[in-house]
Amino acid sequence: MEAALSYNVWGYLYNKPGFDLAAGHLLYGLGWGYDLLYHDLTPAEREKYKAKLIRQAKLLYDFYKPKSGKTYAYSQNHTFIPMTGLAVAAYALQGETPEADDWAALPRAIYEGVLGTYSDDGFYYEGIEYWIFSTPWLIHYLDVQLHATGEDLFEAAPGLKLIHKYIAHATLPGGEFHFDYGDTYTGGLTRSKKSEDYSRERIDGHFQSSYNILYNLANKFKNGEAQGVANWLKEKGQVNAEEMWTFIWYNPTVKTIPIEKQETWHYFKDHDVVFWRSSWDDDATAFSFKCGPSEGHAALEKQIKYPEWRLSSGHAHPDAGSFIIWANGEYLTGDSGYEGLTMTQSHNTLVFDGKGQNHEGEGHDIFYGIPYERINKIRIVDAQLDANQVSILADVTAAYEPEVGVKKIHS
Numbered sequence: 001m002e003a004a005l006s007y008n009v010w011g012y013l014y015n016k017p018g019f020d021l022a023a024g025h026l027l028y029g030l031g032w033g034y035d036l037l038y039h040d041l042t043p044a045e046r047e048k049y050k051a052k053l054i055r056q057a058k059l060l061y062d063f064y065k066p067k068s069g070k071t072y073a074y075s076q077n078h079t080f081i082p083m084t085g086l087a088v089a090a091y092a093l094q095g096e097t098p099e100a101d102d103w104a105a106l107p108r109a110i111y112e113g114v115l116g117t118y119s120d121d122g123f124y125y126e127g128i129e130y131w132i133f134s135t136p137w138l139i140h141y142l143d144v145q146l147h148a149t150g151e152d153l154f155e156a157a158p159g160l161k162l163i164h165k166y167i168a169h170a171t172l173p174g175g176e177f178h179f180d181y182g183d184t185y186t187g188g189l190t191r192s193k194k195s196e197d198y199s200r201e202r203i204d205g206h207f208q209s210s211y212n213i214l215y216n217l218a219n220k221f222k223n224g225e226a227q228g229v230a231n232w233l234k235e236k237g238q239v240n241a242e243e244m245w246t247f248i249w250y251n252p253t254v255k256t257i258p259i260e261k262q263e264t265w266h267y268f269k270d271h272d273v274v275f276w277r278s279s280w281d282d283d284a285t286a287f288s289f290k291c292g293p294s295e296g297h298a299a300l301e302k303q304i305k306y307p308e309w310r311l312s313s314g315h316a317h318p319d320a321g322s323f324i325i326w327a328n329g330e331y332l333t334g335d336s337g338y339e340g341l342t343m344t345q346s347h348n349t350l351v352f353d354g355k356g357q358n359h360e361g362e363g364h365d366i367f368y369g370i371p372y373e374r375i376n377k378i379r380i381v382d383a384q385l386d387a388n389q390v391s392i393l394a395d396v397t398a399a400y401e402p403e404v405g406v407k408k409i410h411s
Contacts, residue, residue, distance in 0.1 A: 004030045005052050018056060019063040020078060027056055027085030028140065035092040054097055057089045061103050064110065073312035074113035075295060077126065077134035083107040083114070084141040091148040104148075111141060113306050115156040120298045121270040122162030126315035127182025128170050129201075129338075132210045135163070136241070139213050154220050164214050164226035167233070168259065169266045169275035172326050173284040175236030176207065179275065179324050180335040181290055183315040187337030187346075191330075209238040216249040224257035232259040232280070265385040270296040272380040276390045286326040290319060291394035291411070293375045294367045300376045311372070314365035318357035319347040320378045320399035321411045342366055349396070352406060357399040374398050381410070 004010075004026050011022035034041075034049045041049070060082055064072075073079045083106070090103035118138075124131040138160075142153050154160060170178050177191065178184065189195035201208055211233040218226035240246055264284075265276040272292025278284045293299065294313040303309055317336065325332040336346035341363070344356020358366045358375075367375060377398035384391040393410060400406040 001030055001033045001049060005048065010056055016063070018059040019082065021081050023056060023060050024082035024085030024137070027053070027060065027082075027089040028137075030056075031085070031089035031092040050093065050096060053089050053093055054099070057086055057093070057103050058099065060086050061099075061106055065106060066109075071308050071310035072110060072113055073310045074110070074117045074306065075119075075125075075309075076312040077130060077137070078312075079110065080114045080141070081134060081137045083110050084137040084144075087141055088144055091144060094148075107141065108145065111145075111153065112156075113309055114138070115153060116306060117295075117299070117302050117309055118157035119159040119270065119296060121268040121296070122159045122164075122166045123268040123271040123273055123296070124166060125182065125271065125295050125313065127184040128178040128180065129184040130182070130315055131166070131170075132201075132208070135213055136210050136245075139216055143216070154217075160217060161221055161223065163217060164223065164229045165266050166268070167209075167211065167214065168229045168262065169277075169288075171233065173277065173280075173286055174282040174329065175233060175238060177326075177331075179286075179288045179326075180337060181273075181288075181319065181324070182317055182335075183338040184335065185337050187335060187339075190337060191334055203239050206237050206239040208241055209233060210240055211238050212240045212243070212246040212249055215246060215251070218254050219249060219251035222254060224255045225262055227254045228257045228259050228262060231256060264387065265390070267380075267383050267385060270298050272297075272378070272394070274380070274383055274385065274390065274392055276385060283329065285328075287323065287390065289323045289380075289390075289392050289394070291321050291378060291380050291392075291396055293372070293378050297376055297379070300372050303372060311367070312365060313367045316367065317342045317347060318344045318360045318366050318399065319349060320357055321394055321396035321409075322347040322349040324348070340364065350409065350411075352400070352404055355400075355404045358401070 009017045010026050011017050011020045030049065030053055034053060086103055087107040090100045093100040146152050172178055185197045186195045190198050211230050214226045214230035217223060218230065259280050264279060267274050273290045275288045277286040294316040295311060324334060333348050339346060341361050343360050344351050358370060360366050378396065380392060380394045382393040396409045396411055397406055
């Protein structure tokens, strides 16, 4: 808490100082600390922590409050992480400063869009690294809103009931790596265990994966599959950044469905991604194919319902029609990881005369400016899966800009 006070600016001096991820993280931490330790703090300590919370909460509120022409990237972690931090601080300060009520109302209003635009099928378009980093904040907001007001918003995002399927199938055999679509670590460097992120994402050698979220959702929805996936990842030695929540969220009375009893394949129909594996054993062969719009098919209609929603798909890649294969304990093909300026040639799909998909290489968000009606035409036409084989037909045509000259491409 003293460290939080020592930072005059919460975040980068040159980019949204006090308004971005660091502000969300520190409001969350300092807000929890202030609330939990309130009766153990001296009056002087309470006053200085309260003053810092008020200062930073006001900065964040003023930046995010509605104004003419303002839009919100509801589905992007840079929106909902700061809003979760603001909510925690607001509820910690309620009754102590009159502004706290407004500060609590703003995250509630923004979360109407966050939950309304959340993935319908549980697949996370920003990739597994960003799922690990950002999804706990969704759960923390839902928990704090329920605790502070009695309002249960868990049902507002149906995809929360399917998260466990994404985590189970995105985890590669052995539990050491994932199908690395999107901005997931650094591609081949991570796979070879040579990059900084490989060690950074491990605590005493154990992969930090945020799997304890599944215990929360298993308890909330009485979902034995989610409990089984969480137990499986725990057995694989995975850990969590804030392990105290594992203790709080785990409910041993939820009837577990072991991972071995769950299907070894799944088709995420809204995002058009297929996962298949030969078994849940460590030596299994695993395969995935991806050919869908950046934020799912449902996003097209959701943009009508939420006209202030600004899509921000910078962590998704120009990878329609791509595949990843894992066998004999290693990647036979893998994805590019975080490139910054992503290129189709870095993925296992087609380029034509050196030209790839969407606005590749032009900026961080290669889907920016492309009508979603066209992106939405990227799709899996047919998928047949069973325990022994996979058959997929996909239409990749719309992934290429008209000037590339692709008339029709089915794979």
